[in-house]
Amino acid sequence: MIIQNAKVIVCSPGRNFVTLKINTDEGIYGVGDGTLNGRELPVVSYLKDHIIPCLIGRDPFQIEDIWQYLYKGAYWRRGPVTMAAIGAVDMALWDIKAKALQTPLYNLLGGKSRDRVMVYSHANGCDLEASIDVVGKHLDEGYKAVRIQSGIPGVAGTYGVTNTKDPYEPAQRGLPPESKHWSTEKYLKYVPTLFQKIRDTFGDEPRLLHDCHHRLTPIEAGRLGKELEPYHLFWIEDCIPAELQEGFRVIRQHTTTPLAVGEVFNSIWDTHILISEMLIDYIRTSICHGGGISHMKKVVSFAELYHVKTGFHGATDLSPVTLAASLHFDLAINNFGIQEYMPHNELTDEVFPHAYYFKDGFMYPGDEPGLGVDMDEEKAAEYPYERAYLPINRKEDGTLFDW
Ligand code: CS2
Ligand code: MG
Numbered sequence: 001m002i003i004q005n006a007k008v009i010v011c012s013p014g015r016n017f018v019t020l021k022i023n024t025d026e027g028i029y030g031v032g033d034g035t036l037n038g039r040e041l042p043v044v045s046y047l048k049d050h051i052i053p054c055l056i057g058r059d060p061f062q063i064e065d066i067w068q069y070l071y072k073g074a075y076w077r078r079g080p081v082t083m084a085a086i087g088a089v090d091m092a093l094w095d096i097k098a099k100a101l102q103t104p105l106y107n108l109l110g111g112k113s114r115d116r117v118m119v120y121s122h123a124n125g126c127d128l129e130a131s132i133d134v135v136g137k138h139l140d141e142g143y144k145a146v147r148i149q150s151g152i153p154g155v156a157g158t159y160g161v162t163n164t165k166d167p168y169e170p171a172q173r174g175l176p177p178e179s180k181h182w183s184t185e186k187y188l189k190y191v192p193t194l195f196q197k198i199r200d201t202f203g204d205e206p207r208l209l210h211d212c213h214h215r216l217t218p219i220e221a222g223r224l225g226k227e228l229e230p231y232h233l234f235w236i237e238d239c240i241p242a243e244l245q246e247g248f249r250v251i252r253q254h255t256t257t258p259l260a261v262g263e264v265f266n267s268i269w270d271t272h273i274l275i276s277e278m279l280i281d282y283i284r285t286s287i288c289h290g291g292g293i294s295h296m297k298k299v300v301s302f303a304e305l306y307h308v309k310t311g312f313h314g315a316t317d318l319s320p321v322t323l324a325a326s327l328h329f330d331l332a333i334n335n336f337g338i339q340e341y342m343p344h345n346e347l348t349d350e351v352f353p354h355a356y357y358f359k360d361g362f363m364y365p366g367d368e369p370g371l372g373v374d375m376d377e378e379k380a381a382e383y384p385y386e387r388a389y390l391p392i393n394r395k396e397d398g399t400l401f402d403w
Pocket of ligand 2: 211213237238263
């Protein structure tokens with residue numbers, strides 16, 4: 001079997017996706033996700049202009065050698081664009097191999113370590129009352145774990161919260177990017193109250209998660225973690241910008257609230273201090289942005305040595321291809337933690353027919369050969385790409401800040 005050709009399909013069924021399709025001479029093809037929210041087109045060019053010409057004629061079963069060739073052969077290593085492109089190729093090659101061997105992907109990753117994958121949903125409320133209400137709705141839908149993002153009193157609009165009836169989608173079309181506002185003081189004052197109220201309302205059972213979205217300093221994160229300890233959160237996520245891995249040493253000195261980080265990471269080198277010093281409890285780097293299944297297998301095995309579990313990123317800007325790959329991976333590994341699950345919209349589900357499904361708080365990848373997800377190119381063509389930008393964020397005095 002050889003790689004005959006490959007194509008990159010960019011579509012926008014409600015939001016932009018970059019999908020790689022690799023075709024072989026035996027009629028089997030694989031799909032991979034290369035979506036980089038707000039910066040999609042560099043990945044498209046990286047794949048079309050640089051990677052695909054190198055793949056033609058290669059044996060698709062040589063997944064590891066192709067990964068090394070794309071990583072070391074470019075000389076310029078790491079980075080979100082490079083690793084999303086490599087991730088798309090890697091996912092597609094694993095899809096081809098599993099299809100050729102007539103087995104669901106999880107069987108090539110060690111087989112089932114569990115029957116189902118616990119997921120967490122996004123409960124977003126514009127204020128305290130709405131947040132309590134939406135948590136109740138998600139628990140009624142069967143979720144065992146809920147991430148809560150709430151509007152902050154005195155702060156106009158904030159991460160993760162929409163004021164419309166539409167599902168939350170941060171990337172907006174047109175220029176300039178939407179500008180959000182922020183006050184750390186008002187945030188730190190409010191969040192403990194939010195979780196106290198949630199625990200008072202729903203008790204200790206539900207697993208509660210919260211995303212600080214890169215906005216605190218290490219000592220502020222230590223304060224927040226300590227003040228949230230009575231509410232036993234499952235994790236607080238991205239509590240500080242994580243380029244400075246050592247920053248987590250400060251947080252760890254002040255709190256036992258579990259810490260999750262990694263959705264903006266793209267290689268093991270972003271994580272090795274965090275993991276080897278046990279500064280975090282969950283690693284979130286997605287299969288798409290983390291260089292694919294082959295590289296994330298190495299990251300997750302390294303994490304297992306240090307009691308760090310997975311909590312893969314699963315926002316809607318990762319396509320159903322990444323979600324499918326994540327669910328197979330989650331089913332097979334020993335140090336699985338939890339899987340983020342933001343349901344895609346109906347248009348997206350039409351473009352990406354899939355075998356995975358949700359039931360009573362858990363997800364199942366299905367047992368179709370390969371990833372169990374496809375891409376309908378005709379449907380995709382109905383939704384052409386439209387450049388979109390993630391918001392920027394400014395403090396109340398206008399200082400540009402982390403979004
Ligand atoms: C968020 C993401 O899901 C999460 O944890 O941090 O929604 C993030 O804002 C988006 O993926 C950015 O594109
Ligand atoms: Mg996040």
